[in-house]
Amino acid sequence: xxxxxxxxxxxxxxxxxxxxxxxxxxxxxxxxxxxxxxxxxxxxxxxxxxxxxxxxxxxxxxxxxxxxxxxxxxxxxxxxxxxxxxxxxxxxxxxxxxxxxxxxxxxxxxxxxxxxxxxxxxxxxxxxxxxxxxxxxxxxxxxxxxxxxxxxxxxxxxxxxxxxxxxxxxxxxxxxxxxxxxxxxxxxxxxxxxxxxxxxxxxxxxxxxxxxxxxxxxxxxxxxxxxxxxxxxxxxxxxxxxxxxxxxxxxxxxxxxxxxxxxxxxxxxxxxxxx
Ligand code: MF3
Ligand code: CO
Ligand code: CO
Numbered sequence: 001x002x003x004x005x006x007x008x009x010x011x012x013x014x015x016x017x018x019x020x021x022x023x024x025x026x027x028x029x030x031x032x033x034x035x036x037x038x039x040x041x042x043x044x045x046x047x048x049x050x051x052x053x054x055x056x057x058x059x060x061x062x063x064x065x066x067x068x069x070x071x072x073x074x075x076x077x078x079x080x081x082x083x084x085x086x087x088x089x090x091x092x093x094x095x096x097x098x099x100x101x102x103x104x105x106x107x108x109x110x111x112x113x114x115x116x117x118x119x120x121x122x123x124x125x126x127x128x129x130x131x132x133x134x135x136x137x138x139x140x141x142x143x144x145x146x147x148x149x150x151x152x153x154x155x156x157x158x159x160x161x162x163x164x165x166x167x168x169x170x171x172x173x174x175x176x177x178x179x180x181x182x183x184x185x186x187x188x189x190x191x192x193x194x195x196x197x198x199x200x201x202x203x204x205x206x207x208x209x210x211x212x213x214x215x216x217x218x219x220x221x222x223x224x225x226x227x228x229x230x231x232x233x234x235x236x237x238x239x240x241x242x243x244x245x246x247x248x249x250x251x252x253x254x255x256x257x258x259x260x261x262x263x264x265x266x267x268x269x270x271x272x273x274x275x
Contacts, residue, residue: 002015002016003016003017003018003019003208003210003211004016004017004018004019005018005021006019006020006021006024006186006187006210007017007018007020007021007023010103011187011188012081012161012188013188013190013191013192014192014193015020015192016210017184017192017193017205017208018083018184018186018187018188018191018192018210018211018212019208019209019210019211019227020186020210020211020212020251021210022168022187023239024117024187024210024212024251025212025251025258027114027115027116027117027186027187028117028119028185028212028249028251028260030073030114030115030117030119031068031112031113031114031115031118031119031260032062032121032164032249032259032260032262033119033260033261033264034068034112034114034120034259035110035111035112035119035120035121035249035261036064036119036121036261036262036263036264037062038058038059038062038110038112038126039108039110039121039122039123039263039267040263040264040265040267041058041062042058042059042110042123042125043123043125043265043267043272043274044274044275045058045089045206046106046108046125046127047100047127047128047271048100048101048102048127048128048239049099049100050095050099050100051095051096051097051098051099051100052084052086052093052095052096052098052100052104052106053084053095053096053097053114055084055095055108056080056081056082056084056095056109057081059081059082059112060073060081060263061108063081063112066114067114067115068112068113068114068119068222069112069113070082070110070111070112070113071111071112071113071120071189072111072117075189077091078094078233079094080094080095082108082109082110083107083109083227084106084107084108084109085106085107085109085234085235085243085245086100086104086105086106087104087105087106087243088236088237088240088242089107089234089235089236089241089243090177090180090220090226090235090236090237090243090244090245091107091109091180091218091235092135092228092233092234092235093107093233094231094233094234094236100127101127101128102127102128102129103127103128103129103130103134104127104130104132105124105125105126105127105130105134105137105138105242105244106124106125106127107122107123107124107125107244107245107246108122108123108125109121109122109216109245110122111189113189116187117161117186118185118186118187118189118249119188119249119260119261120185120189120214120216120247120249120261121247121248121249121261122216122245122246123143123247123263123267123269123270124138124141124213124244124245124246124269124270125270125272126138126220126270126271132142133221133242134242136172137161137174137219137221137242137243137244138153138244138269138270139269140168140169140172140174140219140267141217141218141219141244141245141246142246142268142269143168144164144165144168144169144176144217144219145165145215145216145217145246145247145248146163147164147165148161148162148165148197148215148217149161149215149248149250149257149259150164150257151163151164152207152215152250152252152256152257153207153252153255153256153257154171154207154208154209154252154253154254154255154256155206155207156206156207157201157202157203157204157205157206157207157227158193158194158195158196158199158203158204158205159199159200159201159202159203159204160199160202160207161182161195161197161215162176162195162197162198162199162200162204163198163199163200165197165198165199165217166175166197166198166199169217169219174220174221175219175220175222175223175224176197176198176217176218176219176220176224177197177217177218177219177220177224177226177243178196178198178224179224179226179275180195180216180218180226180235181194181195181196181197181216182195182196182197182214182215182216182217182247183195183210183213183214184211184213185212185213185214185249186212191213192215193205193211195214195215195216197215197216197217199219207252208252209252209253209254210223210251210252211252212249212250212252212260213249213250214247214248214249214250215247215248215251216245216246216247217245217246217249218243218244218245219243219244219245220239220241220243221236221241221242221243222237222239222240222241223238223239223241224272225238225239226238235272246269248260248261248262251259
């Protein structure tokens with residue numbers, strides 16, 4: 001794997017990992033913060049009876065009001081401003097007019113483009129009281145993401161991230177989805193490298209200051225296997241077990257890692273202490 005200065009790199013996948021400088025980190029701070037603010041606003045409006053279509057509208061309106069645009073809208077034929085993945089939906093669920101119900105767990109995945117920078121982040125939301133096993137799934141999924149991020153440092157390897165996640169999740173009798181992974185992000189929505197959420201320490205590309213990517217583990221209560229429904233997008237667990245995901249966009253620094261998508265309101269994981 002080779003590395004190139006992001007400023008000189010073309011805006012597409014080239015087989016090189018782009019390295020961003022201070023301007024890139026500043027652009028990602030702004031885009032990441034806006035994505036995180038939108039997820040905070042969702043925490044304050046979502047609940048029983050709310051539709052995911054209403055979440056979609058909020059994301060579109062909030063993004064446009066702040067000079068940004070939803071990256072998913074018309075991306076590869078996707079027609080919504082956000083992905084909303086309920087219960088056994090693993091990812092890429094499409095907003096619709098069905099009201100959310102007590103006991104549902106839902107992932108909301110927001111990606112906005114602000115001044116050409118992609119802010120990509122997702123969180124889980126618990127709709128009213130949820131079963132104990134769902135609470136445990138959300139807890140393990142959030143903690144797995146943060147352990148994966150904590151494994152990031154210059155001189156380490158991409159495999160360190162997946163290893164940290166897998167070694168934490170599997171002993172708790174939950175499974176890590178293999179079919180979708182994190183990705184380089186920055187001036188491109190989905191770039192090199194792939195960030196697989198399982199792996200072995202020391203394997204994969206070296207982590208170098210200036211790399212920017214997402215960590216977004218999908219964790220299932222049952223088996224890891226996924227199928228995509230006939231709509232071409234909605235990915236569900238094959239065994240219909242519950243699935244959860246959190247996502248942050250991060251950058252490798254000289255000393256470790258910077259998270260671009262932290263919640264300004266401290267709504268890190270459910271239950272969110274909404275005012
Ligand atoms: N935000 C998702 C990710 O984390 C990608 C969604 S692409 C869409 O990479 F087309 F499904 F919206
Ligand atoms: Co992503
Ligand atoms: Co995302």
